[in-house]
Amino acid sequence: MTSERKTLLDRELFTEALRHMSEADLRYLNRMVVERLNLLDQARSTVQLAQFAQGDRVSFIANDGMEKHGTVLRLNKKTVSLRTDDQMLWKVSPGLLRKPGR
Template sequence: MTIDIDQLSKAELIDLNHRIVERLRFLDQMRAHVEMLDFKIGDQVTFQPPGQGPLEGMLTRYNKKTVTVITDTGQRWNVSPTLLRKIKPVKGTNTAGSNVVMLNKC
């Protein structure tokens, strides 16, 4: 499908521009949402901010385009899910002493 923009009025061009921008925003949000589905609240993740070493923390919240990660030092970061990697839990890790509650499936 081609659109001959030479035949459009200024008002139609402005409307077309607004519709294109909204569509691009929607596509970005959908991409971010799909990437967020790879993670769940409570996952241990790692990421590397520009100019810093890698940080590790726990995913605590989903936002529109990012997720919130609380690092081991207590810092709060909003991070794009594309920059995150899951940390594999060590087998036999004991969650005693943490505030994680294990629920039995019924």
């Protein structure tokens, strides 16, 4: 409970501090927030990608709502390249992929 209250108090102090920042300070803070969000996104993507390996069988729901099945060809920086059973090539976010039986 103390940690939760401290966070709320910190947010209130931070909000008050924001009201007094110059444009230059706000732009700097924005840059720092964007960098932190990008880092968190990259870490999440890395964890998701680590669940798959070349040759794995996977499935996903395509834009048309149909379930597609295929084989992982390559792990890219943010996506998984795969060939579906109908011989189409796809680049899919790892968060959208499922291994059979899951």
